Amino acid sequence: HRHLLALQGLEPPYIAELLDLAESYALLNRGGKAQRDLLRGRTLINLFFEDSTRTRTSFELAGKRLGADVINMSVSTSSVNKGETLLDTAATLNAMQTDLLVIRHSQSGAPALLSQKVDAGVINAGDGTHEHPTQALLDALTIRRRKGTLENLTVAICGDVLHSRVARSNIHLLLAMNCRVRIVGPPTLIPAEAEALGVEVFHDMRAGLKDADVVMMLRLQKERMQGGLVPSAREFFRFYGLDAAKLRHAKPDAIVMHPGPMNRGVEIDSAVADDPARSVIGEQVEMGVAVRMAVLDVLSQNQRRNAR
Numbered sequence: 001h002r003h004l005l006a007l008q009g010l011e012p013p014y015i016a017e018l019l020d021l022a023e024s025y026a027l028l029n030r031g032g033k034a035q036r037d038l039l040r041g042r043t044l045i046n047l048f049f050e051d052s053t054r055t056r057t058s059f060e061l062a063g064k065r066l067g068a069d070v071i072n073m074s075v076s077t078s079s080v081n082k083g084e085t086l087l088d089t090a091a092t093l094n095a096m097q098t099d100l101l102v103i104r105h106s107q108s109g110a111p112a113l114l115s116q117k118v119d120a121g122v123i124n125a126g127d128g129t130h131e132h133p134t135q136a137l138l139d140a141l142t143i144r145r146r147k148g149t150l151e152n153l154t155v156a157i158c159g160d161v162l163h164s165r166v167a168r169s170n171i172h173l174l175l176a177m178n179c180r181v182r183i184v185g186p187p188t189l190i191p192a193e194a195e196a197l198g199v200e201v202f203h204d205m206r207a208g209l210k211d212a213d214v215v216m217m218l219r220l221q222k223e224r225m226q227g228g229l230v231p232s233a234r235e236f237f238r239f240y241g242l243d244a245a246k247l248r249h250a251k252p253d254a255i256v257m258h259p260g261p262m263n264r265g266v267e268i269d270s271a272v273a274d275d276p277a278r279s280v281i282g283e284q285v286e287m288g289v290a291v292r293m294a295v296l297d298v299l300s301q302n303q304r305r306n307a308r
């Protein structure tokens with residue numbers, strides 16, 4: 001594969017290869033020994049048309065730890081503001097012999113479009129409501145570390161699934177790796193195609209969380225609810241916010257995940273988010289660096305192979 005645009009359709013052995021490599025980077029990172037020359041002389045550009053804390057920072061760290069020249073293009077101060085189109089921006093970056101382009105965009109499909117126009121390997125860092133592949137990879141790595149396997153686990157993905165690219169990427173990955181996937185939320189925030197994807201749909205948290213191994217909470221994406229009904233934070237928390245009482249319906253050793261950014265008191269209670277016995281939110285962030293190192297490693301190796 002030259003690019004990482006989506007997890008839908010990716011072969012399970014390729015996903016497992018990425019996770020295994022990410023695991024080895026996670027161990028090296030913990031030992032402070034991950035400085036390598038693998039990407040020496042290569043250029044990685046972060047092109048984020050939407051805000052980010054975790055994804056952009058961890059791609060920067062990942063690129064630097066592998067020896068790449070990393071440039072964070074600030075879209076808000078770029079010529080995009082003078083009316084330059086996405087494709088003209090891409091052509092400009094292409095002319096600078098960029099090797100890897102990491103893009104986040106509000107339009108679903110923008111990274112795929114870009115990948116047809118540039119020579120660089122393109123990595124989707126989140127496109128609209130479509131996919132966020134590296135997030136699902138880091139989630140899977142975190143689950144595998146905590147549970148020892150992905151096979152036959154029950155994963156409940158809860159909240160605003162409709163607008164969530166994180167949920168879509170997770171659904172594709174987890175089903176490919178033989179997990180049982182449930183999605184839990186109010187009917188207005190569940191995508192119409194949910195059951196066709198092969199997941200079970202629940203509108204009640206207690207039923208959806210019953211005996212789950214993993215509880216993954218999602219943020220209400222108000223910025224994508226233009227014209228739609230925005231639930232009140234208080235009502236949402238009452239019915240769908242994860243607190244200790246609702247979590248009791250999951251398995252006693254169930255882990256709690258959140259891709260971030262969190263809205264405490266809306267989709268998750270602080271006591272649960274900060275409970276070291278259950279919450280793996282910090283480990284998710286840590287695994288983000290390892291997963292992105294693995295993705296950069298594999299894509300750059302594939303580029304070298306194609307160049308031969």
Ligand code: CP
Pocket residue numbers: 051052053054055056126135259260261
């Ligand atoms: N999970 C995630 O994508 O976080 P950021 O928006 O901070 O990158």
